[in-house]
Amino acid sequence: MPAPVITLNHVSKVYSNGTVALQDMNMTIQEGQFVSLVGPSGCGKSTVLRLVAGLGHLTTGSIEWGKNLEKDAPRGEPKLAFVFQEPALMPWATVMDNVRLPLKLAGEPKPKADRDVLEALQLVGLRGFERSFPRELSGGMRMRVSIARALVTKPQVLLMDEPFGALDEITRSKLNSDLLELWQEKRWTVLFVTHNIYEAVYLSNRVVVMAARPGRVVADIPIDAPYPRSEDFRTSSLYNNYCREVSARLQEAMHGSAQDPYLRPPSAGRLR
Amino acid sequence: MFDPLIHLLDPLRRWLGSLVGLGEGWPLHWPDWALPKLTGAVEEKLRSQPTDEADMPSAGSGRPAKGLDLSRWFNLEVIAPVIVGILFLVGWEVAVRVTGVPHYLLPGPILVAQTLVRDWGTLFPSLLITVQITVVAFLAATVSGLLVSIVFTQSKWIERSFFPYAVILQTMPIVSIAPLIIIWLRNNTFAAMVVCAWIVAFFPILSNTTLGLNSADHNLLNLFQLYKANRWQTLIYLRLPSAMPYFMGGLRISGGLSLIGAVVAEFVAGTGGQRAGIAYQILISSFNLQVPRMFAALILVTGLGILIFVSLSALSDRVLGKWHESAVRREN
Structure with missing residues (x-):
């Protein structure tokens, strides 16, 4: 129960x-x-x-x-973690820094935080984009960054x-099935x-x-x-x-x- | 035996070819030196011009792939204003000579240039005094504008209580309060002029930065709240970076304004002696009907203004370059 x-x-x-x-x-x-x-x-x-x-x-x-x-x-x-309708990323920060934000605010030491960030990026399939800026990403990828930022605290x-x-229909259904997979895990x-x-x-x-x-x-x-x-x-x-x-x-x-x-x-x- | 000469002339020949419209077969290959790195608006303009040449497999060119190449200088956007400028100067000189206007009314550009060189010894030190006033006032305006705007955004009530007075400070004509400030600070003219220039330069930074600090993305503000960020974390990680483009815009306005403030203050103070600024030189020259010298001093002030604007634009591009729309180069 x-x-x-x-x-x-x-x-x-x-x-x-x-x-x-x-x-x-x-x-x-x-x-x-x-x-x-x-x-x-x-x-x-x-x-x-x-x-x-x-x-x-x-x-x-x-x-x-x-x-x-x-x-x-x-x-x-x-x-708790919150994902907004807009990706709500900080345009001046890299993907890595954006995802690290919740941990930084919680005062987590950087080496540990970095490990968690990479893990979260792995989950949403964004490894290799750590140093990109939000403007360099597509709408779907920005949303993935936003989700990674939510997941990084292990909510x-x-x-x-x-x-x-x-998002467009194709991106939406891809993200739907990816989200469902993560949720089952x-x-x-x-x-x-x-x-x-x-x-x-x-x-x-x-x-x-x-x-x-x-x-x-x-x-x-x-x-x-x-x-x-x-x-x-x-x-x-x-x-x-x-x-x-x-x-x-x-x-x-x-x-x-x-x-x-x-x-x-x-x-x-x-x-x- | 003419080989070295051909080496020298070849680039010139190809460049001329490109100028006269044989561009297809004659792409411009300037020798290996690249143009100095430009910044700000100029660079943006130059770089955003995609040339067909860039897409063509230009055979046998020793041109490095990166960096500016000279062809961009020779598009109409750059040539046209230069030509207008030259025509204007030539027309001016000719008009002065033909009509025989006395040079105490209107000197020709050549006489102005000669005067600039001749009086460099007195004009340039004066310019440096003005630079000092401008820079000190500008730095003071930057620091105070930033700090006050941070205080304003900590509480709506502080902002509402004090902002009207900042507006009043801004709307008072500097010419009318400069004498008062000079009287109050009569023992220290330099400080008096800095205060005058500061009053003019302070407000744009204050109002722009306040606007910027208040315009952080509300979703991000919610996010910071959700993760229990404290006031300082929100300020440092969210509000200040969000305000950066606005702050930079304020700096660009205030840079020019602090120069204007300094010049006005010098005019009003009319201080001579060892610490006479460039505006004082203009004033004295006008008293003595040394009009060519006035023009020469004017050129220096204008040059200083342009220098301030270009350096602040460069700073802005450097700070915002990686992320903000205004500074990002788009490839479409």
């Missing part, structure tokens, strides 16, 4: 301009789960991630961390905010935000569908497909059924919350 790692209890977040980003959200994430948050823009899926990461304050509710985790900080959370929980959203707990249903179903063993205004959970769908998931899985009927189900729940969610006519999905109104 896997232990819960992150528990959200009645979490709400209201921004100072009155926007209700999240309303009474409850969710428990088990150790080693790969959970995707899917939803229309403005449904608060990124807010969940930021709150879990400790970037921003809860309005009400609480976030609890699993009991039997290696604790890292006064807040009592395990080692227990990986938070990813639409990490592949800005390292078994982090992953919380993955995306607006791409196919990506969510391919990667996760659990897809949480959210709706906007106010941001809330409308469906929690387990994806019972075995790992490793090869490229064949992407064309299997099992995969397609899951995609259809998530898509249907997402449509429902948007339908239900469409007070704003501009947000109504195409099926909801006739063209005039």
Whole structure:
């Protein structure tokens, strides 16, 4: 029985301009789960991630961390790593220095840090690019650097905010399968935000569908497909059924919350 | 027996060939000396001109593959302003001679050049005084601008409370406050002039660097927060490097402004004697209707201004060269 790692209890977040980003959200994430948050823009899926990461304050509710985790900080959370939608690299620093950043901030001695950095670069397949600058890399490679920087601290929980959203389809599916391979090896707990249903179903063993205004959970769908998931899985009927189900729940969610006519999905109104 | 001569003439022949448009068969092969390394805008301009020649397998050329080659000097972008300059000087000289304007109204360029050489002994030491004022004021502006902007970015309230006064300092015309400063520091004219030049040069560095320190990528700021970086780590590893392009831009503006500040201060102070700056020489020459000498001094001040700008551009390219868009050479 896997232990819960992150528990959200009645979490709400209201921004100072009155926007209700999240309303009474409850969710428990088990150790080693790969959970995707899917939803229309403005449904608060990124807010969940930021709150879990400790970037921003809860309005009400609480976030609890699993009991039997290696604790890292006064807040009592395990080692977290965050991957943003943009690679968010320091343009003035080499790949090596970018990936070393978390270790440098933690005051780790350089020889040890360098070993860890090389190991992380090995994991994402970027050995040989240590001395390159971010501008010399392609979009996909920059994202790999960003992931290496997240992995270098050997995190227990990986938070990813639409990490592949800005990439082309080919790069995205390559990075998807590489990420999945790494996850099977390292078994982090992953919380993955995306607006791409196919990506969510391919990667996760659990897809949480959210709706906007106010941001809330409308469906929690387990994806019972075995790992490793090869490229064949992407064309299997099992995969397609899951995609259809998530898509249907997402449509429902948007339908239900469409007070704003501009947000109504195409099926909801006739063209005039 | 003419072999050495042919050796000498051959490059010239090929160069002329390339000039008259026989480029295909006559690529320019200048002898083995490369041009001195240029910096800043000039280099950018020269290097970003891809020549067809570079792609051609130029047989039998002893030209080294790297470094600047002379053909880039002879594109229209470089030749045109030079030709305009020469035509202007020639036209000036001719006009002065034809119309017979007295040289205390408008001296010809040749007379100006002669005066520059003749009065070098008095003008150049004065220029050095101005250089001292400019450099000291510029360094003071750099250090104080950087430090104050760091203080500003530590707290929004400090910035909001003090920034308006920095703006006031900037908007006060230097000509109108220079006499006051000179009165206050009447025992030390040099310091008074440095203060004047500093007031002019300080603000661009302050405002640019403050903007730069505040414009660090918000994702990176979040990342630093996530990894529990303290204030100094965030400053040193994130905010200062992010501010570097802005800081460099501020330096380039302030470099020129500190010279202007120094010149204005000298004008207002009108100090002669051993420590007379170049502006004082201009002033004295105008009193004595030594117009050629005024022109000569003007050339020196302008040259100094250009030198300051070019050196700061070079510094900026050197510091930002590896990563920032403004300094990176693109191959497309």
